[in-house]
Amino acid sequence: MNDDQPILTDEEIALQAQLKLLRVEHADLEASIEALSHMPIPDQLLIARLKRKKLVLRDEIVKVEDQLLPDIIA
Numbered sequence: 001m002n003d004d005q006p007i008l009t010d011e012e013i014a015l016q017a018q019l020k021l022l023r024v025e026h027a028d029l030e031a032s033i034e035a036l037s038h039m040p041i042p043d044q045l046l047i048a049r050l051k052r053k054k055l056v057l058r059d060e061i062v063k064v065e066d067q068l069l070p071d072i073i074a
Helices: 010-037 045-067
Strands: none
Touching: 010 045
16 A cells, blocks of 8 residues: 555545636636737737736635635744
8 A cells, every 4th residue: 555645535636626617717817818919909908907816816826725725824
């Protein structure tokens, strides 16, 4: 038996899957914002909306990461 890897609960597995999806969506938004900003006439309103959505995703990513990582009291 390999004791190096901790046994994950179903909740932890679900959180890791959710985290992966959030990170992919965050990266996709970053790529979209980058592409839109290089247009001859960038749609500033759309870029602002995508940036807001990206910030919301970042907050969700941090929230999920906090659930996965145990609090360490020094």
